[in-house]
Amino acid sequence: MANDLLAGKVAVVTGAAQGIGLATARAFAAEGAAVGLLDLNEAKAGDAAAAIEAMGGRAMAGVCDVSDEASVSAAIEAVADKFGPISVGMCNAATLTPKVAIADMALEDWNQALSVNLTGVFLTAKYLIPQMLAAGSGSIVITASQMARVATPLRGPYCATKGALLQLAKVIALEHAGDGIRANTLSPGGIATDRLARQYGDLDRAEREWGPAHPMGRLGQPGEIARAAVYLASDESSFMTGADLLIDGGYAAR
Numbered sequence: 001m002a003n004d005l006l007a008g009k010v011a012v013v014t015g016a017a018q019g020i021g022l023a024t025a026r027a028f029a030a031e032g033a034a035v036g037l038l039d040l041n042e043a044k045a046g047d048a049a050a051a052i053e054a055m056g057g058r059a060m061a062g063v064c065d066v067s068d069e070a071s072v073s074a075a076i077e078a079v080a081d082k083f084g085p086i087s088v089g090m091c092n093a094a095t096l097t098p099k100v101a102i103a104d105m106a107l108e109d110w111n112q113a114l115s116v117n118l119t120g121v122f123l124t125a126k127y128l129i130p131q132m133l134a135a136g137s138g139s140i141v142i143t144a145s146q147m148a149r150v151a152t153p154l155r156g157p158y159c160a161t162k163g164a165l166l167q168l169a170k171v172i173a174l175e176h177a178g179d180g181i182r183a184n185t186l187s188p189g190g191i192a193t194d195r196l197a198r199q200y201g202d203l204d205r206a207e208r209e210w211g212p213a214h215p216m217g218r219l220g221q222p223g224e225i226a227r228a229a230v231y232l233a234s235d236e237s238s239f240m241t242g243a244d245l246l247i248d249g250g251y252a253a254r
């Protein structure tokens with residue numbers, strides 16, 4: 001089902017080897033974008049890019065640690081070298097932090113969350129913006145979380161980094177509103193991905209234990225976030241910048 005909403009665009013998705021990033025990379029490609037799938041897991045990102053190409057899309061994979069400036073710079077340059085200036089960026093990679101109270105938290109775990117979830121988005125945006133200036137327009141979509149707004153005990157670094165992303169997107173939006181570059185956050189509620197399988201033991205248990213915390217009574221699916229990412233990435237959202245799109249089954253409405 002392609003609507004060509006991103007026809008002729010070059011897109012980058014970080015954390016694209018699985019879950020929300022993978023679903024988004026597929027959706028961007030189905031809408032006509034050439035997509036660079038960047039991830040720590042080169043093999044899985046490579047398989048995903050090959051699968052997109054096998055279906056007639058344009059994709060490439062790149063190994064990238066979003067917390068490492070040289071790695072981000074090189075990965076983004078490689079995508080631009082292959083496909084041309086990048087005008088869509090989904091800054092989506094995040095690390096999994098242990099559930100620990102602030103008083104018991106190791107500085108190492110705190111720093112790890114900041115370096116991937118927050119600095120990783122800063123670095124990705126830093127190297128995407130010149131691409132977008134060269135392309136003449138752009139849309140940066142940052143994956144935040146409903147936990148950017150609703151705090152949860154034992155999730156300090158996650159809530160803090162995701163909350164900070166809402167402000168970071170607003171700053172980018174203001175700095176580049178005159179350049180045709182938009183920046184927004186996309187905030188999912190609980191989505192059935194490997195991330196939750198790792199946190200709960202398996203996805204059935206995640207659905208049983210966390211699904212009911214969402215007023216709609218279930219977890220979301222990666223495709224339900226990918227469709228919103230297409231909206232934010234494309235001209236369908238042409239007057240939207242510095243905003244947060246919350247897609248959480250009503251989680252934060254309480």
Ligand SMILES: NC(=O)c1ccc[n+]([C@@H]2O[C@H](COP(=O)([O-])OP(=O)(O)OC[C@H]3O[C@@H](n4cnc5c(N)ncnc54)[C@H](O)[C@@H]3O)[C@@H](O)[C@H]2O)c1
Nearest residue numbers: 015017019020039040065066092093094145190191193195
């Ligand atoms: N699944 C949920 O319930 C949920 C809810 C709200 C927000 N989110 C957010 O959505 C995004 C994607 O979530 P998901 O559930 O698909 O996650 P996931 O953990 O299943 O996948 C994350 C991907 O990011 C990659 N990654 C991790 N560290 C990286 C790094 N330093 N550099 C590059 N890649 C790295 C991993 O290899 C993996 O492929 C994250 O930002 C997450 O915080 C998820």
